[in-house]
Amino acid sequence: MPEKIKITINDREYEVRPNQTIMQAADSVGFRLPRLCYHPKLSIEGACRVCIVEVEGMRNFVASCAYPIYDGMKIKTNTDELRRARRDIVELILDNHPMDCHTCERDGNCELQRLAYAMGIKTRHFEGEKKNYPIDVSSTSVVRNPNKCILCGRCVRICSEVQSVHNLGFSHRGFKTVVMPAYNEAFADTVCSNCGQCINVCPTAAFVEKNYTQDVFQALSRKDVVKIAQVAPSVRAAIGEDFGLPAGKNLEKETAAALRKLGFDYVFDTQFSADLTIVEEANELLHRIKTGGKLPMITSCSAAWMKYMEQFFPDLIDNISTCKSPMSMMGAMIKTYFADKIKADPKNIVSVAVMCCTAKKYEAARPELMVNGMRGVDHMITTREASWMIKSAGIDLVNIKGEEFDEPLGMSSGAGTIFGATGGVMEAAIRTAYELYTGKEMPDLDVKAVRGLKGIKEGAVMMGDKEIRVAVAHGLGNAAELLQEVRKNPDKYHFIEVMGCPGGCVGGGGQPYVGLNCVPLDENLLRKRAEALYNADRNRKIRKSHENPDIKRIYKEFLGEPLGKKSHELLHTHYKQHYPQGIIPGGGKC
Amino acid sequence: MHNRSLEVFGKAGYFNSQLRIALRNCGIIDPGDLDDYLNVRGFEALAKVLSGIKSEAVIAEIKRSGLRGRGGAGFGTGLKWELVAREKSDQKYVICNADEGDPGAFMDRSIIEGDPFSVLEGMAIAGYAVGSDKGIVYIRAEYPLAIKRLEKAIEAARKQNLLGKDILSSGFSFDIEIRLGAGAFVCGEETALMQSIEGHRGMPRPRPPYPSASGLFCKPTLINNVETWANVPVIVVEGAEWFSSVGTEKSKGTKVFALAGKINNTGLVEVPMGTTLRHVIYDIGGGIPGSKKLKAVQTGGPSGGCIPADLIDTPIDYESLGKIGSIMGSGGMIVIDEDSCMVSIAKFFLEFTQSESCGKCTPCREGTKRMLEILTRITEGQGKEGDIEKLERLGNMIKKSSLCGLGQSAPNPVLSTIRYFRNEYEDHIKNKKCTAGACEKMLSYVINDKCIGCGACKRACPVNAISGSTKQKHLINQDLCTKCGECYKTCKFSAIDKG
Numbered sequence A: 001m002p003e004k005i006k007i008t009i010n011d012r013e014y015e016v017r018p019n020q021t022i023m024q025a026a027d028s029v030g031f032r033l034p035r036l037c038y039h040p041k042l043s044i045e046g047a048c049r050v051c052i053v054e055v056e057g058m059r060n061f062v063a064s065c066a067y068p069i070y071d072g073m074k075i076k077t078n079t080d081e082l083r084r085a086r087r088d089i090v091e092l093i094l095d096n097h098p099m100d101c102h103t104c105e106r107d108g109n110c111e112l113q114r115l116a117y118a119m120g121i122k123t124r125h126f127e128g129e130k131k132n133y134p135i136d137v138s139s140t141s142v143v144r145n146p147n148k149c150i151l152c153g154r155c156v157r158i159c160s161e162v163q164s165v166h167n168l169g170f171s172h173r174g175f176k177t178v179v180m181p182a183y184n185e186a187f188a189d190t191v192c193s194n195c196g197q198c199i200n201v202c203p204t205a206a207f208v209e210k211n212y213t214q215d216v217f218q219a220l221s222r223k224d225v226v227k228i229a230q231v232a233p234s235v236r237a238a239i240g241e242d243f244g245l246p247a248g249k250n251l252e253k254e255t256a257a258a259l260r261k262l263g264f265d266y267v268f269d270t271q272f273s274a275d276l277t278i279v280e281e282a283n284e285l286l287h288r289i290k291t292g293g294k295l296p297m298i299t300s301c302s303a304a305w306m307k308y309m310e311q312f313f314p315d316l317i318d319n320i321s322t323c324k325s326p327m328s329m330m331g332a333m334i335k336t337y338f339a340d341k342i343k344a345d346p347k348n349i350v351s352v353a354v355m356c357c358t359a360k361k362y363e364a365a366r367p368e369l370m371v372n373g374m375r376g377v378d379h380m381i382t383t384r385e386a387s388w389m390i391k392s393a394g395i396d397l398v399n400i401k402g403e404e405f406d407e408p409l410g411m412s413s414g415a416g417t418i419f420g421a422t423g424g425v426m427e428a429a430i431r432t433a434y435e436l437y438t439g440k441e442m443p444d445l446d447v448k449a450v451r452g453l454k455g456i457k458e459g460a461v462m463m464g465d466k467e468i469r470v471a472v473a474h475g476l477g478n479a480a481e482l483l484q485e486v487r488k489n490p491d492k493y494h495f496i497e498v499m500g501c502p503g504g505c506v507g508g509g510g511q512p513y514v515g516l517n518c519v520p521l522d523e524n525l526l527r528k529r530a531e532a533l534y535n536a537d538r539n540r541k542i543r544k545s546h547e548n549p550d551i552k553r554i555y556k557e558f559l560g561e562p563l564g565k566k567s568h569e570l571l572h573t574h575y576k577q578h579y580p581q582g583i584i585p586g587g588g589k590c
Numbered sequence B: 001m002h003n004r005s006l007e008v009f010g011k012a013g014y015f016n017s018q019l020r021i022a023l024r025n026c027g028i029i030d031p032g033d034l035d036d037y038l039n040v041r042g043f044e045a046l047a048k049v050l051s052g053i054k055s056e057a058v059i060a061e062i063k064r065s066g067l068r069g070r071g072g073a074g075f076g077t078g079l080k081w082e083l084v085a086r087e088k089s090d091q092k093y094v095i096c097n098a099d100e101g102d103p104g105a106f107m108d109r110s111i112i113e114g115d116p117f118s119v120l121e122g123m124a125i126a127g128y129a130v131g132s133d134k135g136i137v138y139i140r141a142e143y144p145l146a147i148k149r150l151e152k153a154i155e156a157a158r159k160q161n162l163l164g165k166d167i168l169s170s171g172f173s174f175d176i177e178i179r180l181g182a183g184a185f186v187c188g189e190e191t192a193l194m195q196s197i198e199g200h201r202g203m204p205r206p207r208p209p210y211p212s213a214s215g216l217f218c219k220p221t222l223i224n225n226v227e228t229w230a231n232v233p234v235i236v237v238e239g240a241e242w243f244s245s246v247g248t249e250k251s252k253g254t255k256v257f258a259l260a261g262k263i264n265n266t267g268l269v270e271v272p273m274g275t276t277l278r279h280v281i282y283d284i285g286g287g288i289p290g291s292k293k294l295k296a297v298q299t300g301g302p303s304g305g306c307i308p309a310d311l312i313d314t315p316i317d318y319e320s321l322g323k324i325g326s327i328m329g330s331g332g333m334i335v336i337d338e339d340s341c342m343v344s345i346a347k348f349f350l351e352f353t354q355s356e357s358c359g360k361c362t363p364c365r366e367g368t369k370r371m372l373e374i375l376t377r378i379t380e381g382q383g384k385e386g387d388i389e390k391l392e393r394l395g396n397m398i399k400k401s402s403l404c405g406l407g408q409s410a411p412n413p414v415l416s417t418i419r420y421f422r423n424e425y426e427d428h429i430k431n432k433k434c435t436a437g438a439c440e441k442m443l444s445y446v447i448n449d450k451c452i453g454c455g456a457c458k459r460a461c462p463v464n465a466i467s468g469s470t471k472q473k474h475l476i477n478q479d480l481c482t483k484c485g486e487c488y489k490t491c492k493f494s495a496i497d498k499g
């Protein structure tokens, strides 16, 4: 195979790498052909036909996303006939789409809207009947609106190919085709893990999060309750994108200040409870190792992963750490420890979590996580919802003067920060477990083997003379692959971290929609968001969870000791098998 | 071997100008009896290739015969075999496409019901030629008799070691399995068909890769149509020279058509390629009933084109039909007489393709819907200036932009009727008139002087649009009339004019 081959695009010759599609080759020499169903992380669908081009010698147009180049290929991307065909195709999509852009959640960052503009659709030629289906709001997390769906199939593919959930598929034929779960089951009753990746990849608003901003605004206007917010690590690493800032800016203090301006009485940091999680989890790991408990131990912080595990890997329930997630630990501490401190009736506390996640909406409602009969987290809003609230209330996040989180649940170590990136929980746990086990300081706190975006990462840490073998998976598809391996080979690892979303929480289903010319799940974007967290860790004086003075204080004042009676009651939970129903096999991929 | 049907059926006009190769045994042998098939030189072709003919030679023979796929596209069969044979793989598949989704088509069904062994034999020969040991017949579940006969035939062939391990002690193994389709038209498209066999929703995928390189379960796959398969044993036994002596330069052999519509003799017709439409319609089909005038012939199934009466001297072959805006397709042939409205005909076919579109690609899913809406309003008297141009614009775009053959051909009935019967479209739009009188919504019912005022029409009218007192001439209120035709049917005095 020659190094380069020659192709002609619009009468100009280019030398390009062989073995790529027309779209890839065109992209590499400075084009950006219009596209909708194409996504670099997903299999080729070839469905929207927006990326069609002309190839000399072929009767029909070809989809550039799907067609391979060959030496001497002559391509036209911009003839009059092509321009009109593309325009008509996009118009046909619009003709079957509600024209409510100015009141739509995706106004301003909708791919269809951008494309319609780029195609120059000024007049409409073909309008007619439009689809009209009920909107499924049954789920705690994900709202499905088939009327806005343009049937690009990205959600179907991410749900099966990346997340291995297989909840979505095409149903019916012709004009009546709809994307839906099997048997059009209400979302709440499906295998949906609530990860929200369908929302992330949807070019329109056919999938959006269940919106709780009105509930939160209402709570904030109440005088008779104490309003408390907590903020997840990844939120601060991404929220700036919603305000036009470049990706990778850590807006920790600005976010705290903005939430206070919104009306929260206290703004706590989920990174504090991440430290708490690590202290409990590291102790749990060492306990299992010392007492011959079930190994490998698998992390439990990711809400989508928990539901997925209960459905598809119930045989591994005993391997799952009993620790609640940082969000739920924080919820529990707010409604007990902190309520005591301010002498408030926990019933009069409204606890709101701002998360990068959609699945945490589901987690917040789980009965197993109730604290003395109350929810630890009353409302969970995503980064996007928080951005909207901040904008809606006229708060200038970009130029605001930063503020610190509130005590005593606001101080965190660097270990709590990196929770937001894949491998972060593992790294944080190793820092603490190492020192608890060996009684010595860990020589290098950076555990490089578990960082980065490789789907499954493996590593080994020597704790004194004991080798601890670890593995990290992000994205449920990778998790499934890793756990199949665990089923076959149960002794291979001691400790496994799983995050439901690609990239970990920084790539969560509740994160800002990506800007112009950036693709959802873009690795550079995920890397930048993660870097914002790793930088914060590097600059922290305290980088180990167990050294966080407020963590020491909460054990002294309230919890007693890790894995103790109080911890057991408030910080740990249990899981149960769910029977998955309606799995739709994905199309055959070669 | 090929013309035994004549002996049985005699010299009836319907049969004596047909040449039955694919249908050679249909109605002649007992499809449930392997011995009967063996008696008409069945499995002789398989035995011949297994007795020492190299696989390359078998492929060369098929290539020389000029056989082209009978499933629609007319791709060279020998070339397709060669492409699969060339692939290196631990597993290859041979598929028989018996989805036959075209409404009104029953060629493939008749072959399987009447002569299942010939299909199995053809597949086994191909298995040997391309290096595959696994065949699959994908057949629609709506063909229970065909399925039963196929199952029985496979069973019988296995018992005689004509299928299975080490066939006729040649060392070559080949077995065949049946997979049922749920009756979606698009599942006849080869990539959708393979998705369906794999257990997924039958939706086509972009090609390349072609099935010959990556087909069923990502393995090299040879897929041919039932009729294509039925031709194979004949070519092997009688030789490529004989086969290619039938037909035209580029279209060899015969083609089976399902002759239907306004024609005296309906049924399956197998004629040499190159036969004219006139010969099929008048000499075999016996002409149009009721001495009506021929208006057009629609060939190629729901996505074929309409050929006007003045072109019926066109020879039937892949190229000639393509040139005049139609296709061979899988062999539908519907005769249309002067009573039919060409706009309605186009709408009828588009309704089918629109509802059978898999919904994957935008042009086919959304575009055919809009075309259908335009056609519907034209036939209902609501056509607008510019509608014809919109149909052409959409139709041409859909043909060039769609993902699979369904969308790429769905506009054919519309575009071909616009091409040859544009005046009818214009009549509907400008003069709100359907000359053929077929568009119900465009009719008006008017009571003439023959009315004796009996009141029967008034009672029959479901919307109370008719008024008039007894023994007086009645009147239809045109604003209320829904054109249901009940009054027209009820009147015993021919007092209602329809027009």
Ligand SMILES: Cc1cc2nc3c(=O)[nH]c(=O)nc-3n(C[C@H](O)[C@H](O)[C@H](O)COP(=O)(O)O)c2cc1C
Pocket: B068, B069, B070, B071, B072, B073, B074, B075, B077, B097, B098, B099, B100, B101, B102, B185, B186, B187, B188, B189, B190, B191, B223, B224, B225, B226, B228, B330, B404, B405, B406
């Ligand atoms: C919408 C659509 C429906 C089709 N249906 C059939 C069918 O019912 N039977 C068939 O043999 N081929 C059908 N085809 C053609 C197949 O894709 C394929 O070309 C054929 O099976 C190849 O066999 P051949 O080379 O023997 O013709 C269909 C194609 C399209 C686009």
